[in-house]
Amino acid sequence: MSLLLTGIGLLATQDPELGEIVDAALVIEDARIGWLGRAGQAPAADTAVDLGGRCVLPGFVDSHAHLVFAGDRAAEFAARMTGRPYTAGGIRSTVAATRAASDERLRLNLARLAAELRAAGVTTFECKSGYGLDVETEQRSVRIAAEQTPEVTFLGAHVVPAGIERADYLDLVCGPMLAACAEHARWVDVFCERGAFDVSESRAVLQAGIAAGLRPRIHANQLTAGGAVALAVELDAASADHCTHLSPADIDALAGSDTVATLLPLVEFSTRSPYPDARGLLDAGATVALATDCNPGSGFSTSMPLAIALAVREMRMTPAEAVYAATAGGAKALRRTDIGRLTVGMRADLIALDAPGYLHLAYRPGVPLVARMWQAGQEVALGLSPTQ
């Protein structure tokens, strides 16, 4: 089956970088892109859809999200907005609610957030565990996450939970917990931060994960400029995430590596923190990704478009750089070569905006602009079902 999309006012392919075709068309053949180019040269197809001048771009790739949990922390958020600082400690309150929740409850919560992500234009998302912090709940978390996405990350090393010694917990994470989770996960992650795990502990966790067949990614330099970015580069992690506090050496290390700097401005927004130095990273030649970091503590948003708007407003990325970071950048942060760009042979994951161009993602903050979505060539409904 082939489908011709015509009437594309602007096709933002992201290949080559920031590539754009005006007055374009695109042919989907089964799950892949079969052809794209100027509308006047489009081949025939089994069916056709006229997009009426809309802008088409790759579906967003959200490479950092914590979506398996129960409860919320709205009151903690409101207290923080009156001046209380964000620390890693609040994670433990979500852990209690998550352990107490049934599989069905966790599944419903994840399904709601996955639907929100789709409505926000996300065609691929990563999903971390890390609110179980015992073998049973971590295993439940990665198993449930794997029902919704192949990009599952084991984050047993989120914080040390109450009731267990630090060294014992690290042994648990690197031993029985990892063993129970590895078959459901593709990635291993660690919160390398003051109040969570230091560089040496983080290295041990990631190396154990690598030995179990997982690939590393790291929560790095969110609250302090520690050694997490250097560790990410040392281990060839796919991504160093947050990068809120970077030294010049960190920027150079990222620019000289295959490790993506994944920036999460919705977290800086919701914690009233300074934004990361995106310009420094981009100007040095590092690859930057944008992701939501949707989680109940430091930033409970699924809005990739708002992350793009913040990147432009607060981090002085151009709209084109921000869209690239939210698509091709996110794909690189997941080491995926089949998504994040629109070229022949790529997976047909794409969105059409109710706007003539992608500038509108930043120009119209907060406005729901994602009009239509195709995932692996199939059109997907974008309505939100009510919270259960």
Next chain:
Amino acid sequence: MSLLLTGIGLLATQDPELGEIVDAALVIEDARIGWLGRAGQAPAADTAVDLGGRCVLPGFVDSHAHLVFAGDRAAEFAARMTGRPYTAGGIRSTVAATRAASDERLRLNLARLAAELRAAGVTTFECKSGYGLDVETEQRSVRIAAEQTPEVTFLGAHVVPAGIERADYLDLVCGPMLAACAEHARWVDVFCERGAFDVSESRAVLQAGIAAGLRPRIHANQLTAGGAVALAVELDAASADHCTHLSPADIDALAGSDTVATLLPLVEFSTRSPYPDARGLLDAGATVALATDCNPGSGFSTSMPLAIALAVREMRMTPAEAVYAATAGGAKALRRTDIGRLTVGMRADLIALDAPGYLHLAYRPGVPLVARMWQAGQEVALGLSPTQ
């Protein structure tokens, strides 16, 4: 006909100020609120809807929006984000597109923005002219606006258009243009600002409008701390809008008046400007409203929830203060006593959030949380139809 809404997890009535009822119910009788209180005490009604624990609050009142125009200014926005400052001059490019547009085009554009406002939870919006700046197009603008809302504002004095002398344009605004527009409008407004109209000119425009039966509101102190706020108070304007640059005397004047300070943080967001001193205004006792200022130049967003999130993040309003400003504050800025709060006898304009409380409006920025809406007691569909 009566309708019982049950299962309201939190009813944020805004009366008395920030009033809240946990585990509540509400009865709509025709277009009005017939009863509200604890769920266990609810009377019978013809039909019932269980809201499953959702938060209910008054529909948002957007007291400042420019919605009748053609064209967009995405490229000007992108240039501004690279460092070019915002000035009043860009308005003229929208004027050219608006004059050239058919009534039908203007109607379609307005309908799309009105649908976006509804999807964002707005049950009442104000709509200004000001992109015509000749008698014919200003008259078309207010006439088309009046098809969608009773809160129509004549803003012929937006800027002096090209091709006419300043004094001649003021004569036109206060004479034939006002005469052609007054029957379709409730309000008269002026852009009192460097590059637009000075205090003396603004006073003349507003006094002419008052003489024609309109009530005054003012674009005040957006770019500079001139005398616009003092003029607003002098003329008992319903609202002084923007208030980005305020002197202590301005704050005192507003606090001692019935003039609402309408803050428009989506504009500061989209122009990368400093935010107004909401805390100074609130602590002095002024009434604050939040509105979108949706317009193609300085901020093209219809998202009242994002305005609330910005008020909390950037202006240090509490979530409760921000919701009050977006509901009861907006109603006062339109001198409306029948909307903006939920009490017996008020118009049944209300929304249900896909969230247990209103904190989520700031806690979940960019997420579409408005699940259901009733306007004058009738449920309204919230889907967006595609741009024409």
